Amino acid sequence: MTQVLLFNVFNGLIVGAFYALMALGLSLILNLSGVINFAHGGFLAIGGYLAYTLIPYVGFWGAFVIAPFLVAFIGIIVERVLIRPLYGRDPLYSLLLTFGLAFMFEDGTRFIWGAQSLPYQVPGWLLSPLSSAYFFLTGYRLFMVLIVGIAVVALFLILNYTRLGIRIRAGTLDLETVSLLGVNVRVLRSLNFGLGVYLAGLAGVLAVGQLGLQPTIGASLIMPSFVAIIVGGLGSLPGTLLGGLLIGVASGITTVFWPSATEAVIYVMMAAVLLVRPRGLLGEEGRF
Amino acid sequence: MGAFDFKRQAPNLIVWLLLLAMPFWLVAVGGYVELGTRVVVLGLAAMALNFLLGYTGVLSFGHAAYFGLGAYGTGMIIRYVVPSTGLGIVVGTLVGTLAAAIIGPLIIRLRGVYFAMVTIAFGQVFYFIAFRWNTVTGGDDGLTGWTRMPLDFGFAKVDILHKPVAFYYLVFVVFAISVGIMAWLLRSPFGRTLIAIRENERRARFLGIPVDRHIWISWVISCGFVSLAGALYALLNNFVDPRALYWTQSGDFVIMAVLGGMRSFWGPLLGAAIFVVLQDYLSSATENWMSFLGLFFVLVVLFFPRGILGMLRRKAVS
Numbered sequence: 001m002t003q004v005l006l007f008n009v010f011n012g013l014i015v016g017a018f019y020a021l022m023a024l025g026l027s028l029i030l031n032l033s034g035v036i037n038f039a040h041g042g043f044l045a046i047g048g049y050l051a052y053t054l055i056p057y058v059g060f061w062g063a064f065v066i067a068p069f070l071v072a073f074i075g076i077i078v079e080r081v082l083i084r085p086l087y088g089r090d091p092l093y094s095l096l097l098t099f100g101l102a103f104m105f106e107d108g109t110r111f112i113w114g115a116q117s118l119p120y121q122v123p124g125w126l127l128s129p130l131s132s133a134y135f136f137l138t139g140y141r142l143f144m145v146l147i148v149g150i151a152v153v154a155l156f157l158i159l160n161y162t163r164l165g166i167r168i169r170a171g172t173l174d175l176e177t178v179s180l181l182g183v184n185v186r187v188l189r190s191l192n193f194g195l196g197v198y199l200a201g202l203a204g205v206l207a208v209g210q211l212g213l214q215p216t217i218g219a220s221l222i223m224p225s226f227v228a229i230i231v232g233g234l235g236s237l238p239g240t241l242l243g244g245l246l247i248g249v250a251s252g253i254t255t256v257f258w259p260s261a262t263e264a265v266i267y268v269m270m271a272a273v274l275l276v277r278p279r280g281l282l283g284e285e286g287r288f
Numbered sequence: 289m290g291a292f293d294f295k296r297q298a299p300n301l302i303v304w305l306l307l308l309a310m311p312f313w314l315v316a317v318g319g320y321v322e323l324g325t326r327v328v329v330l331g332l333a334a335m336a337l338n339f340l341l342g343y344t345g346v347l348s349f350g351h352a353a354y355f356g357l358g359a360y361g362t363g364m365i366i367r368y369v370v371p372s373t374g375l376g377i378v379v380g381t382l383v384g385t386l387a388a389a390i391i392g393p394l395i396i397r398l399r400g401v402y403f404a405m406v407t408i409a410f411g412q413v414f415y416f417i418a419f420r421w422n423t424v425t426g427g428d429d430g431l432t433g434w435t436r437m438p439l440d441f442g443f444a445k446v447d448i449l450h451k452p453v454a455f456y457y458l459v460f461v462v463f464a465i466s467v468g469i470m471a472w473l474l475r476s477p478f479g480r481t482l483i484a485i486r487e488n489e490r491r492a493r494f495l496g497i498p499v500d501r502h503i504w505i506s507w508v509i510s511c512g513f514v515s516l517a518g519a520l521y522a523l524l525n526n527f528v529d530p531r532a533l534y535w536t537q538s539g540d541f542v543i544m545a546v547l548g549g550m551r552s553f554w555g556p557l558l559g560a561a562i563f564v565v566l567q568d569y570l571s572s573a574t575e576n577w578m579s580f581l582g583l584f585f586v587l588v589v590l591f592f593p594r595g596i597l598g599m600l601r602r603k604a605v606s
Binding site: 223227230 | 341347349391394395397398400401402404405406408409410412413416417419420421535536539542543546576578579581582583584585586588589590593
């Protein structure tokens with residue numbers, strides 16, 4: 001029993017790490033530009049599929065490094081061409097646009113790579129269990145947690161210690177003043193969008209090794225990411241991280257006791273948080 | 289009562305006449321009756337959404353949940369409890385409205401994109417319940433094994449199952465009553481207050497209007513009519529599946545409202561008509577209809593942000 005519980009908690013932690021990675025990217029874009037990027041799941045799927053296509057040419061590790069950057073590049077183009085004209089207009093429009101993009105990405109990946117699940121080869125030495133008692137503790141799973149951890153630490157270092165990061169944080173608080181101080185807000189938004197989408201791409205190359213490669217992979221991850229943001233607190237990146245891990249572990253534990261409620265439990269958590277603490281766990285008072 | 293202003297009422301008259309005669313002219317131009325029924329049902333859903341979206345200025349992206357609850361409520365009553373179409377519609381609508389009323393207080397304090405995000409996430413609860421609770425809802429395969437029942441007025445029976453035209457007129461009557469109520473509400477002081485909130489929430493608040501309560505009421509009314517549309521939708525298909533609850537369905541409603549014109553009363557109906565016909569055509573013409581539908585969203589946002597009626601009106605003014 002403890003074994004099963006431990007297994008599911010650990011599994012939940014991994015899933016939660018994905019949610020958190022997705023949700024951090026969504027949060028970055030939402031906080032600075034006020035855009036809910038529905039296409040975020042689509043970017044994740046593209047990351048996975050690009051990695052799959054690149055592996056024969058550059059190997060597993062090459063694809064692992066290159067694919068997220070390609071995704072970020074695509075993201076910056078999308079932002080520049082389609083989303084930039086919508087800043088300053090009713091948020092409804094960017095919502096609908098990215099919603100349409102999500103459809104196109106999902107169907108596009110299906111068109112290019114086919115609807116069936118594709119095999120994704122992870123180096124063999126990463127797959128073997130590290131201990132016979134804890135069979136679920138494979139190298140790849142630890143590796144995923146490690147990479148997500150590094151990405152999160154890197155993100156917080158960027159936001160706190162680089163000029164770009166400080167400008168992003170300042171822009172989140174008051175974009176107009178940042179603009180008046182001579183910062184090119186358009187470039188800032190582009191780079192921020194690219195950074196957010198990069199995280200989606202990274203989540204993509206990690207996720208396919210664990211969840212398999214299929215066109216709907218993005219659509220299944222985006223809603224929990226919204227929940228992670230709401231539970232953690234709107235406008236707070238540490239909150240988003242916490243929210244993602246929490247809902248991942250919660251659904252892992254629920255799997256043990258009541259498997260049918262695995263997906264629904266995170267929405268119940270969201271309702272509970274909104275009822276007791278409408279701003280979310282770490283959200284700032286009065287911002288919304 | 290002033291004299292009947294024919295010029296002002298002309299557009300309304302045209303819409304009503306077109307809807308009233310739809311089963312006849314639609315078949316004549318190469319359509320079929322069920323297509324017209326679909327337009328009216330989804331048109332009701334889009335107009336109900338627009339009560340909140342266009343007239344209260346609150347961005348809901350989760351209306352599919354209440355649409356689906358209405359559909360499941362109706363189907364389950366007929367399947368498990370009483371084989372009565374009328375009771376099914378009533379209970380389905382009540383279930384959806386009640387769910388909206390309960391969820392309302394949790395979300396009405398949020399605004400803009402945050403409201404959208406929370407409403408869409410909440411909708412997923414019902415999706416997963418419908419998806420997972422196989423024994424009752426039929427799970428992914430949907431709720432089958434029931435059909436809409438003949439209407440029994442005591443003195444006469446109407447067979448709405450085998451006569452699509454008869455079912456169309458049932459849907460039309462429900463649509464007319466619902467739209468009439470919404471139009472009346474929007475013209476009342478309550479409706480004007482909603483528009484005031486849309487235009488300037490802070491000013492409305494300073495005037496002493498209880499803004500949150502108004503948004504809650506508007507949300508419940510809007511979701512109530514969407515549930516009603518969902519009930520009709522279940523009857524139309526003789527079938528409900530979890531996709532009626534899925535978040536992409538909510539997006540469809542929003543794009544209908546935007547395409548037709550959020551600021552005009554009939555806009556969402558026009559948007560629904562275009563959307564239904566386009567979807568009907570695309571899904572038979574190409575396997576990649578999802579891409580085209582997505583492209584359609586993008587094009588509407590980039591080129592018709594005011595909607596078709598909004599553009600026409602703007603041209604007429606200038």
